[in-house]
Structures are given as structure tokens and as C-alpha cells.
Amino acid sequence: MATKKRVAVVGTGTVGSQAAWRLAARGADVVAYDRFAPGHDRSAAGGETRVFRNVQTDDGRYVPLVRHADVLWQQLQAETGRELRKLTGCLFMGPADDPEMRTVVDVIAEHGIDHEVIDNEALAKRFPQFRVDDGDLVVLDRRAGFIRPELTVQTAARRAEELGARIRRYTPVREVRPVAGGGVEIRTDTDTERFDAAVVTPGPWVGDLLPDLPWRVDVYRAISAWYVPNEDNRAGEERPGFIRRGGAIPFYGIPSxxxxxxxxxxxxxxxxxxDDxxxxxxxxxxxxxxxxxxxxRRHLPGLNPDPVRLSVFMEGYTDSTRPLVGPLPGCDDIILLAGFxxxxxxxxxxxxxIAADLALEGRTSQPIGFISTDGRTAA
Incomplete structure (x- = not known):
């Protein structure tokens, strides 16, 4: 009988929890580490909701990855019996001549995304909670909605544990280093352990853990603010997510x-x-x-302009705004996923x-060439 491949997962947040699930589901011996615990609010995986969408405003190459994720969202919900995602639609709004709105139109045409174009008159009747400008284009992505991030992270981590993974909570990883002849060592404050491969998903701590990384991942502080309507929601009213592009302040919103x-x-x-x-x-x-x-005041006149809740999170950005996915230079056994x-x-x-593919097989059939670390120019 073949020996199970031993894989470490560093970070059990947005991507790490999913990597632990997929690795454990495929029979790997998984040990995952987190400086806190799955579902914590000290990084990026918080704020009650996140947008799920098929339509892209910047790069249509994400669409096949979204479709692969769509299947896995359904699978994780079926395996756990938990509603992690709700499809309510998502509106894209902005000047029709804005480059990102033109990308929306092109991506829809190229990938055959289920959508609806809504004129201003129809918008006022169907979605009176929004105000758009003359010359704006409004497109509804029908198979879009919201994800529950904290619940998702905890659910994926728990499913990984049910499949045999071990999660070492409140255990910061201090070093990930390749071993001569193959494999990886993971050093914490209490011990050093050896693995066949490591999936590294450190979120905003990527610079601390991998100070010699040849690419920059800059960390930013993102604010989420919650607002209540001036009047009670109408029975049966559609409440999609929404994304506005173009203009001085691009923004997004998600009904709670x-x-x-x-x-x-x-x-x-x-x-x-x-900075830290x-x-x-x-x-x-x-x-x-x-x-x-x-x-x-300009675009959402039905909301009281005084927020009822505020939260702060962190996001990591590369210079290209495309994430880093793949092996570290010179070490195929360390798989990095960062800067999303x-x-x-x-x-x-x-x-x-994809992380499981790369850690277990050394390759993936998914179309990640545009975000892969292979051949990527250093910052």
C-alpha cells in the first residue's frame, strides 16, 4: 500500500481551510497550523458576507475558476448540510463607457454568463433602493449572491478534521524551509516537523513568514460599514448584491x-x-x-447615512492585483497562495x-497560467 503523502497547511483562513479539506478528501495526511483558530476576525475572512459572482470586471480568465469553485461550493454544502452561500443575484453598475464596465460586457459575451441588462426605468421600479446616473449600464448576474465567510472557514476546517486532518490552533509558524533532497520543515515555537510538501496560505503575514519572497504583497486596511434602510423592506423585494465601477469612488455592497x-x-x-x-x-x-x-447619499438614497456597525480587515495586493499561486522558486514542495x-x-x-493538485501531483489541469508563480517576474 502506498504511503500517504504528508502535507502541512500554513494558515486556515479563506484558502487554507479549503486546501485542508481538499487534501484530506484526497487521502493526504494533513496537519494545518493557524496563529489563531479557523474563522477568526483578525485577518481577511470576516465581515459576515462576501460576494460570489460569475461576472468579472477586470479579467475574464477568472471565470473558469469561478465555475470550478461553484461545483465545490455545492459539494461542501452537500457534505456538511450547511448553507454557506445564497444566490440572490448581483448588480453591476457604472458608466457604459468605463473600461471595467466594457470588460463586464465582453466577459459575459465570451463565457455565456446568465445575465440581464436592466434599463434605468426598469431599475427604478424593480430596484428602487439604487440611484444611477444618466449613461450608466446596469447588468444583473443572475447566478451570483453572497457567501458567509466565517461559517465557511469553520465548516471547511471541520470537514477537513472529519476526514482526518489535524489542526494546530494558536500555533504560529515561524519558518517554512525546504529540506535537501526533498520535503519541507515547519518550525513553530515548540517544535520542528517534516512534511513531504507544504501549502502556505499566510494571508497578510506572508511578508513576515517569507521575507525573501521575490514578489511584493502589500497589505491594506479595509473598512466595512453596515447601514439600515430608512423604511422597512418591502415583502418580496429583491435584495441583490451590487458592485459599482467607474466614477470617483468604486464600491460594493451586500445585503445582510x-x-x-x-x-x-x-x-x-x-x-x-x-505596516504590521x-x-x-x-x-x-x-x-x-x-x-x-x-x-x-448619491447612490443609495434608501439607507440612513449613519452606519450602525463598523469593522476593519486586511487584504493583500500584488503589483498586478493578480494572486500568487504555485511553487516557490527553487522549491516545488512549497506551494504558495497569497495576494488575492x-x-x-x-x-x-x-x-x-488547485493547492491539493500541486502538493500531491505537482501539476493541475485548472487554467492558472495567468496567476501562476511559474515564470512570474519578480517585483
């Missing part, structure tokens, strides 16, 4: 699962850099809310499956 509030977030250009992920400033100053207030820059949650099951 409880149906009472709406979460807003703004584009990376409005995020502050984070262990010292994230979680206090939101009054002046930081001015951008949100302008969004609400707002792209991570919707495709996280696919990324976990």
Missing part, C-alpha cells in the same frame, strides 16, 4: 443575511496601508466615513483544490 442591513465597502484605492499585521488599527475615524456617506486582493473568497474552494 438577516435582511435588516446592507454592508458597504470601497475599492482598494481608498484603503490605508498596513499584528498591530492593525481597528478604530475607524470620523473622516474615514466621509467616503461612505457620499456613496449612500479581493478575488479570494468566491474562488476559494477552487484554490484549495
Amino acid at each position: 443575511p438577516d435582511g435588516l442591513s446592507v454592508k458597504l465597502g470601497v475599492s482598494q484605492a481608498h484603503h490605508k496601508p498596513v 499585521p499584528d498591530r492593525l488599527d481597528r478604530t475607524v475615524a470620523a473622516e474615514e466615513l466621509e467616503t461612505f456617506t457620499e456613496i449612500v 486582493s479581493g478575488q479570494g473568497f468566491k474562488i476559494s474552494p477552487a484554490m484549495g483544490d
Whole structure:
């Protein structure tokens, strides 16, 4: 009988929890490490909801990965009996001549995405909670919706454990180093352990764990703000997620699962850099809310402009805004997944499956050439 391949997973957040699940499901001997515990709110995997969408505003090459993730979302829900994702649709809005809105149109045409174009008159009747400008294009991605991030991370991690994975909670990894002749050593504060391969998904701590990484992953502080409507929601009213591109302040929003509030977030250009992920400033100053207030008053007139809840998270961005997926240079046994820059949650099951491919087989059939570390120029 063949010996199980022993694989470490460093970080059990958005992607790491999925990697642990997919590796354990394929028979690997999995040990996962986290400086906190699955589902914590100290990194990027928080805020109650994340957008799931097929339509892309920047690069249509993500669509096949989203479709692979879609299948795995359904599988994880079926295996666990938990509703991790709800399909409510997602509206894309912005000037028709904006480059990102043109990309929306092109991606829909290229990939045959189920959608609906909504004119301004129809929007006012069907979705009165939104206000658009003359010349705006509005497109509904029908097979879109929201994901529950904290629940998803905990559910994927728990499923991995049910399949035999071991998770070492509150155990920061201090070093990941290749071993001469093959394999990887993982060093923590208490011991050093050897593995055949390691999947490294450290989120905003990537620079601390891999200081010699040839690519930059800059960490930014993202604010989420929740708002309640001025009036009770109408019975049967459609409440899709929404993404606005173009203009001075691109933003997105997701109705809360409880149906009472709406979460807003703004584009990376409005995020502050984070120098030390262990010292994230979680206090939101009054002046930081001015951008949100302008969004609400101009585009979301049905919301009270005073937020009822604020949260702060971290996101990692590469110079190209495309994530890093694949082996570290000179070490095929260390698989890195980092810098997902707002792209991570919707495709996280696919990324976990791809990580398992690379760790167990050394290759994947998924189309990751545009985000792969292989042949990628150093920053």
C-alpha cells in the first residue's frame, strides 16, 4: 500500500481551510497550523458576507475558476448540510463607457454568463433602493449572491478534521524551509516537523513568514460599514448584491443575511496601508466615513447615512492585483497562495483544490497560467 503523502497547511483562513479539506478528501495526511483558530476576525475572512459572482470586471480568465469553485461550493454544502452561500443575484453598475464596465460586457459575451441588462426605468421600479446616473449600464448576474465567510472557514476546517486532518490552533509558524533532497520543515515555537510538501496560505503575514519572497504583497486596511434602510423592506423585494465601477469612488455592497442591513465597502484605492499585521488599527475615524456617506447619499438614497456597525480587515495586493499561486522558486514542495486582493473568497474552494493538485501531483489541469508563480517576474 502506498504511503500517504504528508502535507502541512500554513494558515486556515479563506484558502487554507479549503486546501485542508481538499487534501484530506484526497487521502493526504494533513496537519494545518493557524496563529489563531479557523474563522477568526483578525485577518481577511470576516465581515459576515462576501460576494460570489460569475461576472468579472477586470479579467475574464477568472471565470473558469469561478465555475470550478461553484461545483465545490455545492459539494461542501452537500457534505456538511450547511448553507454557506445564497444566490440572490448581483448588480453591476457604472458608466457604459468605463473600461471595467466594457470588460463586464465582453466577459459575459465570451463565457455565456446568465445575465440581464436592466434599463434605468426598469431599475427604478424593480430596484428602487439604487440611484444611477444618466449613461450608466446596469447588468444583473443572475447566478451570483453572497457567501458567509466565517461559517465557511469553520465548516471547511471541520470537514477537513472529519476526514482526518489535524489542526494546530494558536500555533504560529515561524519558518517554512525546504529540506535537501526533498520535503519541507515547519518550525513553530515548540517544535520542528517534516512534511513531504507544504501549502502556505499566510494571508497578510506572508511578508513576515517569507521575507525573501521575490514578489511584493502589500497589505491594506479595509473598512466595512453596515447601514439600515430608512423604511422597512418591502415583502418580496429583491435584495441583490451590487458592485459599482467607474466614477470617483468604486464600491460594493451586500445585503445582510438577516435582511435588516446592507454592508458597504470601497475599492482598494481608498484603503490605508498596513505596516504590521499584528498591530492593525481597528478604530475607524470620523473622516474615514466621509467616503461612505457620499456613496449612500448619491447612490443609495434608501439607507440612513449613519452606519450602525463598523469593522476593519486586511487584504493583500500584488503589483498586478493578480494572486500568487504555485511553487516557490527553487522549491516545488512549497506551494504558495497569497495576494488575492479581493478575488479570494468566491474562488476559494477552487484554490484549495488547485493547492491539493500541486502538493500531491505537482501539476493541475485548472487554467492558472495567468496567476501562476511559474515564470512570474519578480517585483
